[in-house]
Amino acid sequence: DGGITQSPKYLFRKEGQNVTLSCEQNLNHDAMYWYRQDPGQGLRLIYYSQIVNDFQKGDIAEGYSVSREKKESFPLTVTSAQKNPTAFYLCASSRIRGELYEQYFGPGTRLTVT
Amino acid sequence: AQSVSQHNHHVILSEAASLELGCNYSYGGTVNLFWYVQYPGQHLQLLLKYFSGDPLVKGIKGFEAEFIKSKFSFNLRKPSVQWSDTAEYFCAVILENSGYALNFGKGTSLLVTP
Numbered sequence: 179d180g181g182i183t184q185s186p187k188y189l190f191r192k193e194g195q196n197v198t199l200s201c202e203q204n205l206n207h208d209a210m211y212w213y214r215q216d217p218g219q220g221l222r223l224i225y226y227s228q229i230v231n232d233f234q235k236g237d238i239a240e241g242y243s244v245s246r247e248k249k250e251s252f253p254l255t256v257t258s259a260q261k262n263p264t265a266f267y268l269c270a271s272s273r274i275r276g277e278l279y280e281q282y283f284g285p286g287t288r289l290t291v292t
Numbered sequence: 293a294q295s296v297s298q299h300n301h302h303v304i305l306s307e308a309a310s311l312e313l314g315c316n317y318s319y320g321g322t323v324n325l326f327w328y329v330q331y332p333g334q335h336l337q338l339l340l341k342y343f344s345g346d347p348l349v350k351g352i353k354g355f356e357a358e359f360i361k362s363k364f365s366f367n368l369r370k371p372s373v374q375w376s377d378t379a380e381y382f383c384a385v386i387l388e389n390s391g392y393a394l395n396f397g398k399g400t401s402l403l404v405t406p
Contacts, residue, residue: 187313187359190340206322207367209391209392211391211393211394213396218301218397218399219383219396219398220298220397220398220399221336221382221384221394221396222396223387223390223393223394223395226390226391226393227391228391234390234391236390236393268336270336270390274391274392277394279324279341279343280326280338280341281338281394282339283335284335285334
């Protein structure tokens, strides 16, 4: 079964703690993305990566970090520097050649920080 | 910067009513446009996309969208909605110079009543 998995589905943390959200894909896609979804805000881009060992900041990267050590994996760390971390986090992947720009999304992780 | 506007934030329709959700983008060059849908508790999934060619695009589940370049619009339509169309709908455009990441509108929440 091809797709994107994100774990865990729900995550609870205390303020001041870093937390890492997992994202794995077996679609052999080159590009991976992290978005944050807040009610009434749509999805906003946090980070993206087009190849292994390379990634770029999106619109709201402050307080987040990522790594791309393997093509299949793109974990996101929400650091204590992120001022408002409670949100729904979506990971996506896509091919980046030709007209195959469709992004496939994972089920998301809902993070609550208290 | 490219931006996407969705005019209707909340729409309530009765079954069998016709649907049109507005989407406008601000960008003068070549655009790649998408409509995504998020059913309750499910992954974000692609409804349809426009890259080039016929401006009337057909998608899944009876949805279609028309690209009108002169109006910078890409409105989503369905002639007769069903209760199962209750979902959140997002219009998106590929961001320039961002690894083909998507810039999303804020979304439209559609409720279809029996």
